[in-house]
Amino acid sequence: MIYLDNSATTKPDPGVLTSFEQISSHYFANPSSIHPFGGEAEKLLNMAKKQAAELLRVKQEEVVFTSGGTEGNNMAIKGIALQHQQRGKHIITTEIEHPSVFEACKSLESLGFDVTYLPVDQSGVVSVLDVKAAIRKDTILISVMHVNNELGSIQPIKEIADLVATYPKLFFHVDDVQGLGKVPLTLSHSGINLCTMSGHKINGLKGTGILYVDKRTTLFPLFHGGEQERNLRSGTENVAGTVSVVKALRLIKEKEATKLANLSRVREFLLHSLKEIPEVVINTPDNAAPHIVNFSVPGTKPEVMIHILAEKDIYISTKSACSSKQSDESRILVACGFPRDRAISALRVSLSYETTKEEIQQFIEVLKQAIHQFKKVME
Template identity: 45%
Template sequence: MIYFDNSATTIPYAESLRTYQEVASKIFGNPSSLHNLGTKASRILEASRKQIADLLGVKSNEILFTSGGTESDNWVIKGVAFEKERYGKHIIVSDIEHPAVKESAKWLSQHGFEVSYAPVTSQGFVDLDQLAALLRPDTILVSVMAVNNEIGAIQPIQAISELLADKPTIAFHVDAVQAIGKIPTQSYLTDRVDFASFSAHKFHGVRGVGFIYRKEGKKLQPLLTGGGQEGDMRSTTENVAGIAATAKALRLVMDKEETALPKIALMRNLIHDELAKFEDISIFSGMSDDFAPNILTFGIKGVRGEVVVHAFEEHEIYISTTSACSSKAGKPAGTLIAMGVPTKQAQTAVRISLDDDNDMSQVEQFLTIFKQVYNKTQKVR
């Protein structure tokens, strides 16, 4: 089996799974309980929070745990909107955001808020001039992802931070779900960023765990009320075992960055160079440093993406069409449409997303099967 769909989800590290099993079986107390078992669980919870905060260069009280990236995005978008609505009801999100952000913004537009969508260039980057033109006195939130999940474009978070530097009343949220272990932390967690979203299963943790960064002093309305967990911000019993496994995975993936990223980029570049030799191939991802090293999106002209995905699956090679959250709906890649790519061409898009777990022998096998798939589609092309 060759797994080239790491942007959808990663294979959990064995060490992360061992941490989960050990904590789940031995430290099973409710961290809110007053007895010794609860105290032990609470200590693990807070130690994990501190480890995550230290790895990201933030404070422990700036980390709040969630069930994943979707909840994190929903919480920030809706929580900031309702917290700041007395100051304004205008929100800006980029035109290429993940559905967790765009659908949250759409929901808010049905509840009295106004949403503007910042357009992107033909390369897939937020257009800074057009973003600046959308800013208004009643703007309360700007949300832009760090790394685009469909083509790998690294968004200009530093430039947006500078744009918002003299606008402290506007909250700045970054969806960093695809950023961990792929780009330097300082490139997306700038001093101007107020909130950021993360998901453990994107960096070899277990599913069902995420967290948000909330800059100290920034206010956010809770979405879940009840028992007062997470500083009365998210009331539900914390997934201590999953959180401990997340801290372990984050440490491991960040420890590997220096050696992993050049390796991943080398594999992507080789695939790119080979695919570029074929006449009927469209390559949508750029190769500059402005693109994450792990994502390569391409299409075979005239062949729908799902056909290509299943053709590779017959050889136990797993790739994807668009984002995992949208692929089953059969929609063309939303990022490509926003970039101005014609719909029929966007429908051909498939995404390879690599990881340190992959190696050159897998790349060689992929390219061998690609040639077979390409030749079989000759009549369609």
């Protein structure tokens, strides 16, 4: 099998699975229980939080464990909106955000909030000047993703954070689900208040994640109950999941430090190979993240191409797994100004640190065959 859909989810690392299994088997007590067995589970939870803080270079009390990217994004955006709505109801985001951000903002519009969706250029990058121009007296939140999940375009997060730092009452949320472990980001920057991370995108387990909430930021909790996670996320803590996501975080940080250059080389090889296929048009910008390549084969149907590739045990995708079963047209490519024939025929290849050039060579050969097969059927 050649798996090239790592932006949708990654294969769990064996060490992560082992951690989850061991904790689930031997430390299954409720960490809120007052007996010693519960105390042992609580110690593991606190240790995991301390390790996560060290890896992310933030304070321990700024780490909140979640079930993943969707919850983290909703907790950040709705939490800020509901907590600070008396000061203002204006939110700024972009047209190319992940559905868990885009739809969260849409839901807030139904509650009377005003959302500005900023455009992007053809590279899928928002202008810092546009962000600055959109800020109003009633603006309470800016939410911009670090790396786009379809194109791999990298947003100017540091520049936006520098801007936000000059507005003491304005909060800045970053969706770093796709960037974590591939594109470095400094969370301790004074302009970043919230940051979302997901375990299953970094060889961890589904249902695990982290939300960074800096010590100056207050949120209205989406869950009420037992006041766990600093009263931000009530509910019995997933100790095994927490330990496993921290394990995944440590491992991906190690790979980022030692294997990032090789990942970039594999991506360059993929891009070069795709450009040699006459029917292929590259959508991803040159200076994109090292693991995502988006391209179109105008005149073909993405779902047909994916099924042809799958018959050869090669797996890629069209767009975000959260929206891949919806309309063929990519909302992201449309926002970048691409013509319809490219927006409805886009395919995404997303690499991991384990992807090899040999796998890419095999994929390219099968892709050529798939294009030829599709054209022959359509004749």
